Amino acid sequence: MLMTAPAAGFLLLFHYVPTLGNFIAFKDYNPFLGDGPIEAMLLSDWVGFGNFQLLFEDPLFWDAVWNTLSITAFQIVFYFPLPIALAILLHSVISSRLRGLIQGVIYLPHFFSWVLVITFFLMMLGGDGLFSHALRDIGLTAPNIMTNPDTFIALVTAEAVWKDAGWGTIIFLAALSAIDPTLYEAAAADGASRWRRLWHITLPGIRPVIVLLLILRLGEALSVGFEQFYLQRDAVGAGAAEVVDTFVYWQGIVTQNYGFGAAAGLFKGVIGLLLIYTANRLAHRFGEQGVWSR
Amino acid sequence: MSVRPVWEEKPTVVGQAGKSTLLFLVTAAVIIPLWSVIVTSLSSRETIDRAGGMVFIPRGIDFSAYESLFATDRVTQALWVSFIVTIGGTALSITLTVLAAYGLSRPGSMWHRTLLFLFLLTFLFGPGLIPSYLLVTGLGLKDNLLSLILPTAVNAFNLIVLRAFFMNIPGELIDSARIDGAGEWRVLWQIVIPLSKAVIAVVALFYAVGYWNSFFNAILYLSDPADHPIQLVLRSFILQGQAPPGVSLPGTSVPPPTLAIKMAVVAVTVIPALIVYPFVQKHFTKAVLTGAIKG
Known part of the structure; x- marks a missing residue:
């Protein structure tokens, strides 16, 4: 249909054309060939898996992969459960006006850019921040968490929690309100305490949503975001802040080693697809619906 | 559901207090940084000096940081x-x-x-x-x-x-x-x-x-x-330590405090979103x- 055509055109041009453009990962990109980058992409020499070989021999790449996977694992443990807990807590607030007010406040940081989020953290917890001053006033020394590479993983998780944990409750709140209230009533009549109702009705009721989001997160195991790490690289150093996405940027674009960078990006994309496929298979095996059904 | 269902047991005092504290802390974690940034951007030099940095308790309103910011x-x-x-x-x-x-x-x-x-x-x-x-x-x-x-x-x-x-x-x-x-x-x-x-x-x-x-x-x-959007400018002032454009306003000899100007940049980055947000949020x-x- 005619109406869909313009949007589909944009999608093809800015999503599918670059997806195909990943062939550059198998080439030795030479920017001086032809007239402009697109011709240069076509005219450059094929090098087969040469870029990948260099990539796999590069210790910096494996450092970035390791940082990324550690951050993902850390966030699955310390971030992922929080929106669920917060949603259950909010769901138990009886006054719908109060609940609406709290929701309005905790959704807000989702709409802030990473520059803003990091600015707020710096102004509160940084060496010269509000809390560091308050701590100093009562005679304690404030640890400078904004520049300490050893605690960086906790810092980025705290930032992610502040930005998105509130927003993340939306989907769980909806799942919670879809649970049939007569189940609770029957359980209460049978003498189940509130904790038993939470364990036997609430959690099973929202399990499909939990599994779905966990699969999506696992599929994204190699992407933890770009801007958050790019912005804090100067403060804590590349040793802690280099993740796969920033590696692609520095190696590919800043040093103009495009074929090599594209190889790293393509590696990430392919692993991501494999991960999401595997996680989905697992979900089916455990009788969950997963991202797509078969 | 704005009435407690009849079958549900009455909450314990401790449970109720715990829940309220948690929810209070969660909302405070969002509001305090916003509040402090806006208050600091509206503070005079004396207020900032007295607080030793970021201001939490406002003492008067001073727009000079914004005037100075928009003068460049x-x-x-x-x-x-x-x-x-x-x-x-x-x-x-x-x-x-x-x-x-x-x-x-x-x-x-x-x-x-x-x-x-x-x-x-x-x-x-x-x-x-x-x-x-x-x-x-x-x-x-x-x-x-x-x-x-x-x-x-x-x-x-x-x-x-x-x-x-x-x-x-x-x-x-x-x-x-x-x-x-x-x-x-x-x-x-x-x-x-x-x-x-x-x-x-x-x-x-x-x-x-x-x-x-x-x-x-x-x-x-x-x-x-010259093409840079506000987020990049914010980053260069706050995270890269570039000096913000402080000019002394007519009739004064010193420009407004750097911290107030910096916070004014943060505020102008946040405020457009804050204005639109309440109208759309409920949907x-x-x-x-x-x-x-x-x-």
Whole structure:
């Protein structure tokens, strides 16, 4: 249909054309060939898996992969459960006006850019921040968490929690309100305490949503975001802040080693697809619906 | 549910107090930083000196940081760039998305299964930074504000949200309009859009926030500082330690304190979002859910 055509055109041009453009990962990109980058992409020499070989021999790449996977694992443990807990807590607030007010406040940081989020953290917890001053006033020394590479993983998780944990409750709140209230009533009549109702009705009721989001997160195991790490690289150093996405940027674009960078990006994309496929298979095996059904 | 169901036991005092404290802390964690930034930006030199830095308790209101900020080009120019990109980008995105969502919501339109599949598939993988960069540069968009708009003009999630909502509009309504002789465009304009104002507003907000927060694309494609949007300017003042443009106002000998000027830059970056947000916020759940269920 005619109406869909313009949007589909944009999608093809800015999503599918670059997806195909990943062939550059198998080439030795030479920017001086032809007239402009697109011709240069076509005219450059094929090098087969040469870029990948260099990539796999590069210790910096494996450092970035390791940082990324550690951050993902850390966030699955310390971030992922929080929106669920917060949603259950909010769901138990009886006054719908109060609940609406709290929701309005905790959704807000989702709409802030990473520059803003990091600015707020710096102004509160940084060496010269509000809390560091308050701590100093009562005679304690404030640890400078904004520049300490050893605690960086906790810092980025705290930032992610502040930005998105509130927003993340939306989907769980909806799942919670879809649970049939007569189940609770029957359980209460049978003498189940509130904790038993939470364990036997609430959690099973929202399990499909939990599994779905966990699969999506696992599929994204190699992407933890770009801007958050790019912005804090100067403060804590590349040793802690280099993740796969920033590696692609520095190696590919800043040093103009495009074929090599594209190889790293393509590696990430392919692993991501494999991960999401595997996680989905697992979900089916455990009788969950997963991202797509078969 | 605004009354406690009769079968539920009365909450214990400890449980109730614990819950209230937790919820209070969670909301305070969002409000305190915002509050402190805005208060500091409105504080005089004495107040900031007395607090030793960030101010929490306001003592009077002093607009000199803002006056000084707007007396120079750097921030006004960046705000202007951000406004243009946000308004132009949102207008383009919402037009494309509404049209496509409507097209895909009518069963039997040409190739709609294939097209829908193509849109859904974008959730599973991104195109990759390097090829996208080479394409955008190859199209000659470098150092052009369109580089902040065109690559992100259509977002599949937003499209699915709108399509799901359009599909819930009763078919009889549309059929009866057709019988009265309305074409597709009139149906869209006079029936579908008026019925979906709230969801369209939410999607427009999602797009607008995306454009207002443009950062990475600006780093990639805009080399001239005159083109830099507000997020980049904010970063250079706060995270890169560049001195903000403090000028002494007429009649005073010293410029307003640097910290107040810095916080004023933070405030002007946040405030546009804060103004639009309350009007759209109550419709979030509806929009996010229709999308989540179909996607």
